[in-house]
Ligand SMILES: C[C@@H](O)[C@H](N)C(=O)O
């Protein structure tokens with residue numbers, strides 16, 4: 001079935017925190033996220049890619065208001081578990097396309113990435129799910145990226161938030 | 162509102178392909194995914210984390226049957242765009258929890274990671290969306306991981322596929 005792209009979602013209240021070089025052994029992701037949960041920090045997107053030489057980076061996004069508290073919690077943990085640096089960036093935003101069957105239709109992601117490329121917008125992070133393809137972009141580009149995706153998918157002015 | 166974890170989804174028909182060291186400039190993600198779309202390769206999860214020294218790894222998952230074709234398409238592209246190695250791994254599976262409000266409730270991800278940690282299951286990749294937290298684990302662990310998450314979230318024997 002062809003994906004029905006229903007809308008473009010965007011959000012500028014995004015900060016990404018990255019813990020570099022987390023050892024790829026059971027329990028370390030839990031070690032990072034349990035204290036954040038205990039302090040009621042609301043985590044949005046979590047990303048871990050393939051490890052290399054036994055470690056991998058783990059990133060997560062929070063609201064800009066929570067960034068400092070999250071970094072203060074995670075820095076000592078990273079040291080404790082022998083991970084690398086913790087970095088934080090609030091100059092980000094999220095933009096993405098939303099719709100049923102997005103993931104199972106070849107070409108949707110390529111069209112979204114192509115549209116952003118043509119607009120000269122750099123993709124700073126990617127995550128997907130059955131109904132969404134989400135890109136992190138520079139905060140200053142979020143509006144431009146959202147408009148670009150609207151045009152690329154022939155959507156009207158309304159957008160899913 | 163408290164997340165309602167409705168079920169545990171799992172899938173062993175997963176292969177992950179990783180393109181290392183993709184330059185972090187507009188257009189390169191499109192360069193990787195357009196040929197895959199042109200050949201009708203169905204991409205499931207796409208993951209890009211924070212770049213380091215101007216490059217970042219991009220991973221994506223396909224069905225095991227599509228892995229070889231996807232690698233054959235992506236290897237020459239990676240060379241063309243000056244990226245690093247392309248690696249592929251079919252010994253993987255996906256397991257995750259599904260439910261409304263999962264992402265917006267602190268502690269759900271930590272509980273999932275904690276349960277897998279306690280069971281000694283290593284998390285090989287993470288992606289999240291509003292309604293899902295998905296972990297890549299070794300294929301041999303998928304059943305064990307699914308049972309572990311069922312127990313951790315007090316679910317009955319049914320599961321969302
Ligand atoms: C890196 C981290 O995810 C680790 N593999 C774990 O299971 O906790």
Ligand SMILES: C[C@@H](O)[C@H](N)C(=O)O
Pocket residue numbers: 117121122123124183184185186187188189190191209217
């Ligand atoms: C790495 C890749 O995503 C690149 N930043 C792009 O926009 O295509």
